[in-house]
Amino acid sequence: MARSSFQSPKGIRDVLPEEQPYWHRVEETIRKIVRLYGYERLDLPVFEETALYRRGVGEGTDIVEKEMYTFLDRSEKSFTLRPEFTAGVMRAYIEHGLAQRPRPFKVWSLGPVFRYERPQAGRYRQHTQFNVEALGEIDPALDFEIMSVAYHLYSDLGFRNLNFQINSIGCPECRPGFLKQLTAYYAGRKDDICEDCRKRLDVNPLRLLDCKVPACQPVIESAPRISGVLCDECRDHFARLRTYLDNAGRPYVINHRLVRGLDYYTKTVFEVWAEGIGAQNAVCGGGRYDGLAEAVGGVPTPAVGFASGIERIVLTMQSQDGAPPAPPHPAVFLVMQVPQAGEQVVSLLAELRAAGVDAMMAFGGRSMKAQMREANKRNAEYVVIIGERELADGTVTVKYMDAEGQETIARDSLIGFIRARLHE
């Protein structure tokens, strides 16, 4: 094989045909689940004005500070490749007046997102996200529905040991009080925490709780917990969500460290964990963001959603070592024994496809042996051979690939013959 002088950009990968059966399986399952729950598809542009993400993802986040692919177009306007879907969904909701439709407005999206991250397993600079959002309702039954969409998807994909990690991060009423407690607690421990945490203390104190640096763990362990200071509305909302989860028998753990460091995230935060790449592995993250609409210039609109990376889903499928989904293979592979049969083979191929039978032929006038080898590699169910005798008699010879034997039949009866056997 000739060595190419180009490679895909660092942290960006090709999805080759052999991996596609996994993707196909995931996409099929997604389509089934969103129909079941009544979500409609929404497609968004791959890039938007940079200011939308600065406001909608948030200044001070890793995404905005370090990870966005931002560029000036030829008229010197700043655009950014979408690092996530939610800001764009909200932009579209406001721009098209979608609040006028029945509420909640329930949509899903699927496509690439771009983040300049350190590449690692399941995390790429271009990765594909499945995103689900429901806008216009604060009812905790909707949080439960969104979480159920995620749970249903992963259980249909056969994931083992599924559980929710959940938390409530309060609202603009109750969170400021908690942040005061938290910063007071951390102020006396500046020497015990990592450098990033010292910055977070000023910029984004809630994020102190999700630091992964070992030195910070004991400090987090004894930090104040937001559950103690939730306002009545937030406490009631969280209690009702837990009741729905209990009633449905969904396993969950209240995880006090699960946070989102931005003002417009409110109340519910959750992740779904599954047995996977590590012992436990987050396959999706989501939550409520009742303040986002205002942050990007709309009227107050409660909303809840989640996002899940398809690459991580595929890795989890592979690591749970279920049998890979069967790759597609042709029902019929056409072989010409002599070059004069070429015209017949091309016509017959078109007839088979027109009749809905998936079929292939060998190209390039190769030897009979080479054609048979290709039929084998492509895992065809039947090989149909046309040689001199078949040309003269108006027949074809059908060979069964998974069993001994072959038979010669009239060319005109081939489609009926194959269809009858495919339906057996």
Ligand SMILES: [Zn+2]
């Ligand atoms: Zn509250």
Ligand SMILES: [Zn+2]
């Ligand atoms: Zn830290």
